[in-house]
Amino acid sequence: MQCPQCHSTQTAKNGQRRGRQCYKCKQCGRQFLESYRPWRYSNEVKQLCIKMYLNGMGLRGIERVTKIHHTTVMHWIREAGHRLDDAPEAEEIPEVTDLDELQTFVGSKRNKLWIWTAVNHKQAGILAWVIGDRSRETFKRLWSIVKCWQCFFYVTDGWKVYPMFIDQGDQIVSKTYMTWVEGENTRLRHYLARLHRQSLCYSKSVDMLKCSLRLLLHYLKDRTVPLPA
Template structure:
């Protein structure tokens, strides 16, 4: 046996440490045990289960009580995954008819309103583009910069006054009757995340956490699975 500090072989036993034999180096005084356990962290299966419980509407502290994982650990997993997930679905075909709508929620307190502007294909499921911010033209502009590249025949909206600043009159159809697709997607988001419910005590404490939650939920609703963060310093996603 060698000292891990000075590689000396002049080693003596020095009592027990957490039920294991402790040693001391006579030359440099370094104390050590013969075999250290390697902590591998939580398994990928447990991470996947916690994230699935989260996107299915269960609260962080509820998951913590059931899975015996601290809620801040689960928050970190959500942030890691949300950071790497995209805001856009680049794999979908360019729609011929687009739908635009907003979903209102709160950040920080029930007095601070924020909205999620979403754009999708009128004929297919799934949100293609979305942006988070207050209900203003400034916040809608980044979404429109992406959506206008679709060059749709027309866009179906609910007549929100901001749209008229970006969409030509002849390219916009204002009708709640034809907005069943986007309204359905908004309903799904509200159904699966408590912080998005119309009447709820839940709300996001930070805008970043809300964005991460929505990215993860949109991914789940498309693939019915969630990626897990890789357990490396330069983490990536495992699917």
């Protein structure tokens, strides 16, 4: 029997694992099996893990329940998220849009980021979003999408960036009328463990955060998740 690592033929039997013969290389110490079975998780298992993730469970929590390594689940989430648009296509163009920011962080609490969201004032569902700091440059990316809707009014809080882009007569500054957008931001925190307050779960990359948001927004609208490639 040849060692798959150093290709030495000086190997010896080393017990059995689930009925299959194990070997150990005398040269490099590598332990290996005579043959390996091809392994592939079913589509049902992949979708179940992603749905668990989109219902508030962290990656390591899913691992504890399903015995599937958290990096495998993370890989499925990335693959599925990269295949989606940022948000599902809007059924109608809003006449009034709510705008708000949700604070989070990536890597450490010192690396703060904001998720800027745009919501139809009369319907549930986030229509557009961007991730970045709380500066005008970040909102400018969201505004390039929102301004195309040509809404009558834009409901915001008192953050200084908004008047730089929204005409005074078109902006309504009122926390009272921001129920829709604040409710949608609360749903993001509720469904994604990485956005929970005072949680051990947190984002380690912006790319993973983006994939998570894409998957969640499509899941909340259709109650289905795409299969990883």
